[in-house]
Amino acid sequence: MAQNFLPKRLPNLFLVLALATAIYSAKATNLKETNLSLYFPDILAPGATSSTVIPVAGVASKAQTFTQFGIVFVTDDFITESADPNPLEVGRAQYMYMTAGLDRLNSHVMISIVFTNKEYSGSTLEIQGVSKQFEVVREVSVVAGTGKFRFARGYATFETYSYHVATHAVIRCNVTVQHY
Template sequence: MLTNLFLVLVLATATFLAKASDLKETKLSMYLQDISDVGNPNVTVIPVAGIAGKAWTVTQFGTIFVTDDYITETADPKSPGVGRAQGMYVTAGLDGLNSHVMISIVFRNKEYNGSTIQIQGISQQFVPGTEVAVVAGTGKFRFARGYATFETYFLDIPTQYSVIRFNVTVQHH
């Protein structure tokens, strides 16, 4: 009986390892066009909730933002579009230094149209680069797992416009 159980475990492990080796790895580099000036008709990030009586800012604990950033192939906002980064983030650190990010990358380009990558994790807001987890995906990225890095490429404080370099490494089926 114990021998049979051992054989079943060995077979299950071999099957799992064979399937795991079928994974593809994809590396992507894209740019988020982020406009947070609520007076701009093309705004892509807005605060939607926060602590009553406090300013809803990126450094105020409890502030919730919704985003729908345009994603491009290069840093130039006129370069070909890749898709949208849609989701939300919450200033989750009491000191205002960390945000909890929940974003879906919705691809609209020819190669990955209709596929998504789901991002989640803590983003350190004032460091040159930060890393979050890829927790899922759909379409060509079904069962995706991996990581993504965000790096501020360009920042114009007066217009509240920034370009964020976004690199993703995922394993998927």
């Protein structure tokens, strides 16, 4: 009797699989792609209230630098659409990163981009992964989003746009995401 059961149910199984594939394909065609170019001005002012980057953990007996293995930084940068001296703020980049490679070349980043202005207000993008901090262009995954970026997936590239060792850096972030 078991031999007859499978052949009779096989056409129904194929019908269910075909229907599931059709539904998934229909949903996948509703994906939108968004490309953004954003700038994160890091203000490095140790001990000052204007600093947007601070070290919060590391080896107590060593200087806290970007290349010290195990150092953790917390950042709250404003985000702009250009590198102009007086740019319009469009959001905040609130993140944590740590030097995670024993060779001091890689950092692990966890970034929340929180939009506060224009069409994406209230939406977020979540970025996470290894950033090869001494490469000219660093690529990291976009793993999630909310609001207009719900179910976002994609990638972000980071480039140092300008840098002054004692006071500031401006990082350009190019984001490509697919979302609903």
